[in-house]
Amino acid sequence: MTSAVPKSPDETPLKRSFRQQMHLAREDAIVSAVNRLLAEKGFDAMTVDEVAAEVGIAKASLYKHFPSKEDLAAAAMVRVMDRARAFLDSLEGRANQQPIEQLRAVARWTMEVQLAGEMPSLPSENSSLRASLTTNKAYVDGLMDVSERLGNWITLAQADGSLNNTLPAIAVLYTLFARACDPVLGFLKGSGQYGNDEIIDMVLSTCFDGLKSR
Amino acid sequence: MTSAVPKSPDETPLKRSFRQQMHLAREDAIVSAVNRLLAEKGFDAMTVDEVAAEVGIAKASLYKHFPSKEDLAAAAMVRVMDRARAFLDSLEGRANQQPIEQLRAVARWTMEVQLAGEMPSLPSENSSLRASLTTNKAYVDGLMDVSERLGNWITLAQADGSLNNTLPAIAVLYTLFARACDPVLGFLKGSGQYGNDEIIDMVLSTCFDGLKSR
DNA sequence: GTCTATACACAGATAGAC
DNA sequence: GTCTATCTGTGTATAGAC
Numbered sequence: 001m002t003s004a005v006p007k008s009p010d011e012t013p014l015k016r017s018f019r020q021q022m023h024l025a026r027e028d029a030i031v032s033a034v035n036r037l038l039a040e041k042g043f044d045a046m047t048v049d050e051v052a053a054e055v056g057i058a059k060a061s062l063y064k065h066f067p068s069k070e071d072l073a074a075a076a077m078v079r080v081m082d083r084a085r086a087f088l089d090s091l092e093g094r095a096n097q098q099p100i101e102q103l104r105a106v107a108r109w110t111m112e113v114q115l116a117g118e119m120p121s122l123p124s125e126n127s128s129l130r131a132s133l134t135t136n137k138a139y140v141d142g143l144m145d146v147s148e149r150l151g152n153w154i155t156l157a158q159a160d161g162s163l164n165n166t167l168p169a170i171a172v173l174y175t176l177f178a179r180a181c182d183p184v185l186g187f188l189k190g191s192g193q194y195g196n197d198e199i200i201d202m203v204l205s206t207c208f209d210g211l212k213s214r
Numbered sequence: 215m216t217s218a219v220p221k222s223p224d225e226t227p228l229k230r231s232f233r234q235q236m237h238l239a240r241e242d243a244i245v246s247a248v249n250r251l252l253a254e255k256g257f258d259a260m261t262v263d264e265v266a267a268e269v270g271i272a273k274a275s276l277y278k279h280f281p282s283k284e285d286l287a288a289a290a291m292v293r294v295m296d297r298a299r300a301f302l303d304s305l306e307g308r309a310n311q312q313p314i315e316q317l318r319a320v321a322r323w324t325m326e327v328q329l330a331g332e333m334p335s336l337p338s339e340n341s342s343l344r345a346s347l348t349t350n351k352a353y354v355d356g357l358m359d360v361s362e363r364l365g366n367w368i369t370l371a372q373a374d375g376s377l378n379n380t381l382p383a384i385a386v387l388y389t390l391f392a393r394a395c396d397p398v399l400g401f402l403k404g405s406g407q408y409g410n411d412e413i414i415d416m417v418l419s420t421c422f423d424g425l426k427s428r
Numbered sequence: 429g430t431c432t433a434t435a436c437a438c439a440g441a442t443a444g445a446c
Numbered sequence: 447g448t449c450t451a452t453c454t455g456t457g458t459a460t461a462g463a464c
Contacts, residue, residue, distance in 0.1 A: 044258035044259060045337070047438085047439060048439075048440065048441085058450075060442075060451095061447065061449075063440090063441065064447055069440065103425075123256065125254070126255065127255075161427055164420075164423065164424075165427070166419075167419065167420065170407075171402060174401040175417075178398045183388075187392075188388060191384060203385075205378070206378075206381065206386075206421075208426050210422050210423040210424025211377060211378055211386060211389065212314065213376060214378070240429095261457060263458095271430075271431090272431050274430075274460075275430050277460075279429090282458085282459085283457095283458070283459090
């Protein structure tokens with residue numbers, strides 16, 4: 001997590017940069033493993049030993065990079081949040097899209113991530129991890145950014161009449177967030193009757209069109 | 215969990231029945247505590263020590279009633295399943311109800327239970343508890359019964375045109391089940407802006423009517 | 429069946445050599 | 447920074463007296 005200035009003559013800037021890259025690459029591998037395990041079994045069931053084994057380093061080495069298990073999980077959450085923001089960037093790059101379609105695209109993306117086994121799942125409620133996350137500036141800032149950008153689209157979609165405007169914007173926002181951990185995806189996948197695209201289309205339909213006939 | 219036939223003359227049937235009632239009452243208190251803790255913090259975070267403390271007995275005594283932590287959780291799951299079946303009984307007692315309204319009533323009930331802090335939450339996926347539950351006949355039978363009865367209403371509602379009939383029945387079923395652990399309820403509750411009835415109405419609306427305008 | 433005390437296992441975190 | 451080895455706490459489960 002920290003780097004010192006080169007002290008000896010033979011430590012050229014190039015060499016130092018190389019070491020930094022190795023360091024970042026390793027941390028990236030760690031976060032990837034954490035992300036995968038967090039998606040697979042959740043925070044409580046994930047053990048630091050597993051993470052170390054999957055990365056292929058000793059547990060003590062992990063603790064040189066991240067001071068606690070909570071920080072490991074937080075790093076994974078920050079990274080998925082960054083991925084979400086990058087996706088929002090790409091969406092905003094497309095011209096002439098209806099706000100409701102942007103929201104639909106975001107919901108689809110979160111489900112694709114979950115079905116790919118890359119959506120880290122948090123403990124439902126009060127937990128040591130929750131407390132740790134709320135004091136993590138990178139995470140909170142990312143969450144705020146995503147919420148604001150989605151909030152804008154929600155407001156626009158309610159103004160143009162495509163989105164139910166009797167619903168508070170915050171309820172819509174939370175409903176979209178909840179798709180990221182919707183157990184229906186896993187249930188349908190477990191039934192073995194449908195492919196990923198079919199599953200996502202069904203859940204998107206129930207989410208935006210509702211269970212009742214149109 | 216087991217009872218022997220009275221062996222001595224002074225153990226009258228009345229006395230034995232009294233002891234049995236005490237036994238059942240204690241087990242009921244245990245299951246209640248497990249149910250509450252399971253709803254509050256989930257299976258992994260719940261400890262057997264907490265359960266014993268809440269019931270007011272020693273941990274070893276707990277293990278005389280239930281052989282493992284998994285069995286404790288299973289008992290709570292069976293009981294909530296029985297409550298659900300009793301609710302379905304009461305619904306079927308009402309005459310002239312539209313199938314879609316019956317389904318809506320079931321969804322409302324599950325949300326009320328969750329907001330009351332009485333809905334035990336299972337570990338998301340592969341877990342020791344899942345394996346234990348699938349071998350628990352009382353639980354599996356209850357789940358089957360509930361699924362079949364809901365399936366009937368779903369079929370009826372799709373036939374009378376009130377429920378979207380382009381959706382597989384199993385997708386509707388899973389969507390309704392998922393409302394029992396929908397995190398949106400907790401999110402909205404945490405915002406402090408809405409009462410329980412408002413929250414349930416909002417989530418019911420998004421579930422049946424969808425996010426899009428009607 | 430209830431208790432106290434304890435065995436056993438495992439997970440998070442650290443010490444200290446290299 | 448990486449390793450091996452270890453400390454420490456905690457949680458499930460059990461032994462054995464009453």
